[in-house]
Amino acid sequence: MINLKVVSPQKVIFEKEVEMAVLPGAEGDFAAMPNHSPFISSLRPGQMAIMSSNKVDESFFVSGGLVMLKEKVCEVLVDQIEPLSDVNSSNYQQSKTYQELEGNETALGTFEQVVNNPPYK
Amino acid sequence: MPNLKELKNRISSVKSTRKITSAMKMVAASKLRRAQELAESSRVYADSLSFILSSLAGNTKNSADLPEILTGRENSKISLLIINSSDRGLCGGFNSNLFRNAKKWISDQQGQGKSVKIMTVGKKASSFYKKTDLDIVASFEDLNSNDRQLQVSEEIKNKIMKLFENNEIDEVSILFNKFVSAISQEPTYQSLIPLSNEETSEGESEANNAIFEFEPDKNELLEYLVPRNFLTQIYRSVLESSASEHAARMTSMDNATRNAGDMIDRLTLTYNRTRQAFITKELIEIISGAEAV
Secondary structure, eight states, X not given: OEEXXXXXXXXXXXXXXXXXXXXXXXXXXXXXXXXXXXXXXXEOXXXXXXXXTTEXXXXXXXXXXXXXXXXXXXXXXXXXXXXXXXXXSGGGGGSHHHHHHTTOOBTTBOHHHHHHSOSOO | OOOHHHHHHXXXXXXXXXXXXXXXXHHHHHHHHHHHHHHHHTHXXXXXXXXXXXXXXXXXXXXXXXXXXXXXXXXXXXXXXXXXXXXXXXXXXXXXXXXXXHHHHHXXXXXXXXXXXEEEESHHHHHHHHSSSSEEEEEEOOOTTTTOHHHHHHHHHHHXXXXXXXXXXXXXXXXXXXXXXXXXXXXXXXXXXXXXXHHHHTTHHHHHHSOOEEESOHHHHHHHHHHHHHHHHHHHHHHXXXXXXXXXXXXXXXXXXXXXXXXXXXXXXXXXHHHXXXXXXXXXXXXXXXXXX
């Protein structure tokens, strides 16, 4: 298990033990698992998935940020984060994240594509 | 002899003043709690960010590889001071302490042959520095009323990045009242450009032990990180300052309430004495009148 800590500029959003977390790194998705080599990366907008035994337990949309990975700790400094299901609902066009990121190409396509068709299901 | 009616009016006006100050004290106390929580919860992010930054900067052997905005320019000429004041008064020496401190700092800088520009945060600072002949590059007001702290911090960050790129400033420092405890706040400087050593040395020993891999490469990461770090530091100073403001207001209003109480006691004593004196005087008049008959 690895300690996943998600922090925004205002507060600690959550902190819990997870088996694996998949994060949208600037140069490609990567999985944070225990005993990963020390690693720092920036994040592109995309999906953050918390997984256990090959199933996605929880899914979030992150608008960008930083991640610091150590042996047993994974600290994610996010700009904005929302559960993907919230962004996914019909009113997501009104959401602030959406307005800021509209038309912003990510490696996986536009924000809309990530939301409508998340890479990890 | 004081007029009884006058005394009565005075007592009632001091009483209503006391009501106001004690209400302000309670409001400040509850706002302080919130501001303190916010300041504390934002610390996690700031600490992690400066840890990452220090491990990035620490990993780079040659400091010449680091961008100018991190290490500062050689022989800098113009320094910018960001002053975090409050929007409202009635908070004791909160602002005047700050301005006195800033004055010293400014003359220090000028003594070193640098020119000083000012950026004000809060109404008090902008109205104070308007009267001086210092160059004010920008003023930001009304931060705390609508939870605009993060948004304003962002604006400040953008402004200083732009000024730095245009070579209009070479150094940036922030001055704010650091929240030490509910009864003590101390004016504190923090250097943004160049990044203060304190900040980098904080987790340095640990940061140097763990060799991180970076993705994308360091320079790109720094490009992202430096503005983020500014934002976080500014945001943090704004939050600290607002916590300090409420704390200062709470203590000064507590004092004011107590002073008003003392004053009421004294006035009531005088009032009672005067009234008694009047009664005695009247009695004497009646008795001596009766004796005369």
